[in-house]
Amino acid sequence: MNYIALKMLMGDRGKYLGIVMGLTFASLIMTQQPAIFVGLMARSFSFISDVGLPDIWVMDPKVQFVDDIKPLQDTELYRVRGVEGVDWAMPLYKGMIKARLYDGTFQTCNVTGLDDTTLIGGPPVMLKGKLEDLRRSDGVIVDIDGARDKLAKKPATSGGKPVPLDIGDTLELNDRRAVVVGIAKNTRTFQSQPIIYTTYSRAMLYAPRERKLLSFVLVKAKPGEDIARLVQRIRDSTGLAAYTQDEFKTLTVNYFLKNTGIPINFGISVLLGFIVGAAIAGQTFYNFTLENLRQFGVLKAMGTSNWVLLRMILLQAVLVGSIGYGMGVGLTALFGYAMRNTILAFKFPWQLLVFSATGVTLIVAFAALISIRKVIKLEPAVVFKG
Amino acid sequence: MTTPELAVKCRQLVKTYDTGDQKITALQGIDLDIHMGELMMLVGPSGCGKTTLISIIAGILDQDSGQCDVFGVDWLHLSSKDKLLFRAQNIGFVFQAYNLLPTLTAAENVAVPLIINGVKRQLAVRKAAELLEKVGLGKRAESLPSQLSGGQQQRVAIARSLVHNPRLIVCDEPTSALDHQTGIHVIELLKSVAVTSDRALIIVTHDARIFDYADRIAKMDDGHIDSVAVVTQHSQFNKEVEDVT
Numbered sequence A: 001m002n003y004i005a006l007k008m009l010m011g012d013r014g015k016y017l018g019i020v021m022g023l024t025f026a027s028l029i030m031t032q033q034p035a036i037f038v039g040l041m042a043r044s045f046s047f048i049s050d051v052g053l054p055d056i057w058v059m060d061p062k063v064q065f066v067d068d069i070k071p072l073q074d075t076e077l078y079r080v081r082g083v084e085g086v087d088w089a090m091p092l093y094k095g096m097i098k099a100r101l102y103d104g105t106f107q108t109c110n111v112t113g114l115d116d117t118t119l120i121g122g123p124p125v126m127l128k129g130k131l132e133d134l135r136r137s138d139g140v141i142v143d144i145d146g147a148r149d150k151l152a153k154k155p156a157t158s159g160g161k162p163v164p165l166d167i168g169d170t171l172e173l174n175d176r177r178a179v180v181v182g183i184a185k186n187t188r189t190f191q192s193q194p195i196i197y198t199t200y201s202r203a204m205l206y207a208p209r210e211r212k213l214l215s216f217v218l219v220k221a222k223p224g225e226d227i228a229r230l231v232q233r234i235r236d237s238t239g240l241a242a243y244t245q246d247e248f249k250t251l252t253v254n255y256f257l258k259n260t261g262i263p264i265n266f267g268i269s270v271l272l273g274f275i276v277g278a279a280i281a282g283q284t285f286y287n288f289t290l291e292n293l294r295q296f297g298v299l300k301a302m303g304t305s306n307w308v309l310l311r312m313i314l315l316q317a318v319l320v321g322s323i324g325y326g327m328g329v330g331l332t333a334l335f336g337y338a339m340r341n342t343i344l345a346f347k348f349p350w351q352l353l354v355f356s357a358t359g360v361t362l363i364v365a366f367a368a369l370i371s372i373r374k375v376i377k378l379e380p381a382v383v384f385k386g
Numbered sequence B: 001m002t003t004p005e006l007a008v009k010c011r012q013l014v015k016t017y018d019t020g021d022q023k024i025t026a027l028q029g030i031d032l033d034i035h036m037g038e039l040m041m042l043v044g045p046s047g048c049g050k051t052t053l054i055s056i057i058a059g060i061l062d063q064d065s066g067q068c069d070v071f072g073v074d075w076l077h078l079s080s081k082d083k084l085l086f087r088a089q090n091i092g093f094v095f096q097a098y099n100l101l102p103t104l105t106a107a108e109n110v111a112v113p114l115i116i117n118g119v120k121r122q123l124a125v126r127k128a129a130e131l132l133e134k135v136g137l138g139k140r141a142e143s144l145p146s147q148l149s150g151g152q153q154q155r156v157a158i159a160r161s162l163v164h165n166p167r168l169i170v171c172d173e174p175t176s177a178l179d180h181q182t183g184i185h186v187i188e189l190l191k192s193v194a195v196t197s198d199r200a201l202i203i204v205t206h207d208a209r210i211f212d213y214a215d216r217i218a219k220m221d222d223g224h225i226d227s228v229a230v231v232t233q234h235s236q237f238n239k240e241v242e243d244v245t
């Protein structure tokens, strides 16, 4: 009977394709949109990932996410260093500083100041120059996207292409000279400003005069130290906020989830995909059953049980569901692959496979259910009706 | 015993349809016997209850009261599971509109009753193809119903009604959708391959051209059996029935 069920379904090309395409659409939307969403959300904490090395981030207790800078007294660094179980603790400056470009225009930049001796917290990838070059006088490292775009020099000839900022070029940060000594590649963040790396002490000079300038204290635990316990000890003894790397990422993501319209926008897209997919696929599947009602009636009259008919419909549903799901997920993967070198955010963790599988299953189960109901209630005597 | 074994025995069969706003009594006490080896035709004006009667006989509709034994078993006494099994094994169906599964080939369509009875598909289709040979469609086993003429489709349907070797075949207006010549071919086919001594056929029809092929004809009117006549002098009976309808 399985064979009959499959032939019944696939023999009706038009409907079969309609159902599969509806499900493909639903599955595509339910995978691709969340993948973009997850990609975007991951950008909120890519600075934390890029810094990478430290186990624990220490900051002002009022900080809500990674770009929400509430500076600390410099002395806090020494208090953290004094906590038992801390292997090392380094200062990190993060802040917005106006840069004066060649042509006299200003551009706000996202400046990161790294501990002078260890340079911990540097960019993940150096494209030109070395991180150590920061030790040269007035040295700064600029990210490639900023160098090519917002910090680029005027075209040599009018109408030509802007010239990317390169090693040896100079900028002015807060009236102080800065020389580009390296070009880095950063993971994209929500911020569109150019990213500039320099040493902590030089950042203090570039930054506007303020009483407190220390943004974060980065902590590495001693080998074998229980990180959660150490976090608690730091909190207790300094009164500051301390988070593990993952906790700080979660804090940041949650802030964006709660305080921006992003989740709602994507939620609506996904819901629409689900509804449209359910409407097309569900409706076509149900129509398919309705059109075949007479055939089901004939099978019933000839002695096929409701149980067997139910299994036939389920099989049809599982088949179109699997194909639609597979195509949708496949298209999403293709999409992600095609977009891998663009500005578009895209992340495809396995949880999304489960998510869209659940969505497609719901649609298919619903379509199968109303169809099965119809077939089970069908009186076999209809076969003799004209 | 000279009387042949009874295939169908109906006594005081009553069936009322309740459509909500009105009750239609389609059968008002039917008494009817159908013998093994016989071809019984059921005739009568439209709406007199013919389809209702064969639906009950075929076990796809329950009567309100009265008795309907098929091979000594009353449908009402069977569990729904046993009913399905009994239908699957003992009843063959032929419909006015053929009712073939449009996406299955002729041979696969014919194989359906065997598959329902648990026969493996390959074997069922092989048997079906043999039977198609018998109804003169050996070369069309792989055709889809849409590629066949009406008469050919009905021959496929007849093969389907026979393939599992059922003891009772019910046909509702099997020739009504066909032209004269094709209709005659179909009834001749039924008469020659379907009628055997261990099987009974009941054919609902208002097609006077095929009355000659019946062994007996039951005339129905308004939920009753008016008369049951043995067909001996064909032409004379034809006239008589034509007057009635």
Ligand SMILES: Nc1ncnc2c1ncn2[C@@H]1O[C@H](COP(=O)(O)OP(=O)(O)O)[C@@H](O)[C@H]1O
Pocket: B017, B018, B019, B024, B025, B026, B044, B045, B046, B047, B048, B049, B050, B051, B052, B053
């Ligand atoms: N499912 C049904 N619901 C209500 N009335 C029905 C139904 N089936 C048949 N009838 C009525 O029962 C009577 C007998 O119908 P039917 O057995 O189909 O007659 P025939 O086959 O002789 O034309 C008709 O009046 C018809 O309208």
Ligand SMILES: [Mg+2]
Pocket: B050, B051
């Ligand atoms: Mg009728």
